[in-house]
Structure formats: C-alpha cells, structure tokens
Amino acid sequence: MDPVHAVSAPSVFVSVAQPTDDGRLLVGRMASSTAAPGRWQLPGGTIEPPEASNALDVECLRRHAALELVEEAGREVASEDLELWTVTRGDKGNVGVHFRAPACSADALAEQYTRLVAVESAQGRTPELDRIAFIGSDTDVAGLGGHCADFLPVLAARHAASGTTDQPSTRR
Numbered sequence: 001m002d003p004v005h006a007v008s009a010p011s012v013f014v015s016v017a018q019p020t021d022d023g024r025l026l027v028g029r030m031a032s033s034t035a036a037p038g039r040w041q042l043p044g045g046t047i048e049p050p051e052a053s054n055a056l057d058v059e060c061l062r063r064h065a066a067l068e069l070v071e072e073a074g075r076e077v078a079s080e081d082l083e084l085w086t087v088t089r090g091d092k093g094n095v096g097v098h099f100r101a102p103a104c105s106a107d108a109l110a111e112q113y114t115r116l117v118a119v120e121s122a123q124g125r126t127p128e129l130d131r132i133a134f135i136g137s138d139t140d141v142a143g144l145g146g147h148c149a150d151f152l153p154v155l156a157a158r159h160a161a162s163g164t165t166d167q168p169s170t171r172r
Contacts, residue, residue, distance in 0.1 A: 013095070014068060015097075016069045016099050018043065020105060020106040022106065024135055026043070026073060029131040029132075032126075032130070041148065061099075062084070074116030075101070075109060075113075077101045085099055085100040088154060090149075136160060138153040138157035141153045141156055
C-alpha cells in the first residue's frame with residue numbers, strides 16, 4: 001500500500017466474493033466462538049500487520065484472502081486466481097479489501113464446506129462459520145436472519161448489478 005496516501009483504520013480485512021455458476025454469492029454465519037457470533041459475511045478475516053521486512057501489498061492481501069476462503073469455506077483457490085474487486089470503508093472506519101474468486105457450482109461449494117466441517121469437528125475444533133447460504137442480491141441479505149457485516153448489502157448489490165459470473169479481465 002502507499003504509505004503517503006494511507007488512511008487511519010482500526011483494522012484492515014480481506015474477504016472473498018465466491019460466486020456460484022448460477023449468479024449467487026456464498027455467505028457464511030460466524031460461529032458462536034468467534035469475535036462476531038451470528039454475523040453474516042463473506043469468507044474473510046482481519047489482516048495482522050506484516051513483519052518489518054514484508055510489505056502489505058495486494059499480493060500479500062490476495063494470499064491472505066485465499067487462506068481465509070479455505071479456512072472458512074473449504075474452498076481452495078490459488079491466490080493468483082483471486083481478482084481484486086473493490087475496497088470498502090466500514091461504519092467504524094475499518095478498511096475491507098475484497099477479492100472475487102472464479103465461479104463454482106453451489107453444490108460443489110456446499111460439499112467443500114461439509115467436508116471442512118467434518119474435518120474440523122473430528123479434530124475437536126469449531127468451524128469459524130456455523131452455516132453457509134447463497135444470496136443473489138442485497139434484498140436476499142435481509143432473508144438470512146440476524147445481523148450482517150456492514151459491507152455485505154453493498155457488495156451483494158454490486159455483485160447483482162455486475163451480472164452473474166463476470167470476472168475482471170486485468171489484474172491490478
């Protein structure tokens with residue numbers, strides 16, 4: 001990132017918009033053991049400050065986003081296949097860097113999540129997401145029940161407006 005133009009933020013996080021091949025987005029509900037129990041959001045997480053010798057650049061953020069997707073949803077996507085999609089600033093000043101993954105079938109995503117839950121449970125761990133769902137637009141967010149991350153309705157609307165499976169053609 002450019003330190004000259006940087007803005008103060010309580011935290012920086014990444015998320016992954018994982019579209020399905022029929023145009024919906026994967027969302028997950030945070031488990032009771034997490035910092036935001038019951039909150040619906042895209043798979044993702046807060047970035048820890050890098051060591052002094054490492055840069056916090058787009059590639060670093062992309063790698064972290066890929067790791068969050070596999071840890072929370074069981075979906076493995078090579079970091080280089082994640083496209084920078086948008087950046088948001090939340091209600092409390094948090095900065096979100098959002099990536100978009102290649103489309104995948106909802107059935108495959110559900111199977112990957114089910115396998116992840118089985119592995120985590122067998123090892124005595126609680127998965128970070130206690131439930132997943134698929135939404136098509138910002139109007140579907142209200143139907144999830146409970147509260148959601150402040151950026152979710154905005155990104156769901158952006159996704160719906162952009163079409164079902166469009167992918168940016170150039171990396172930034």
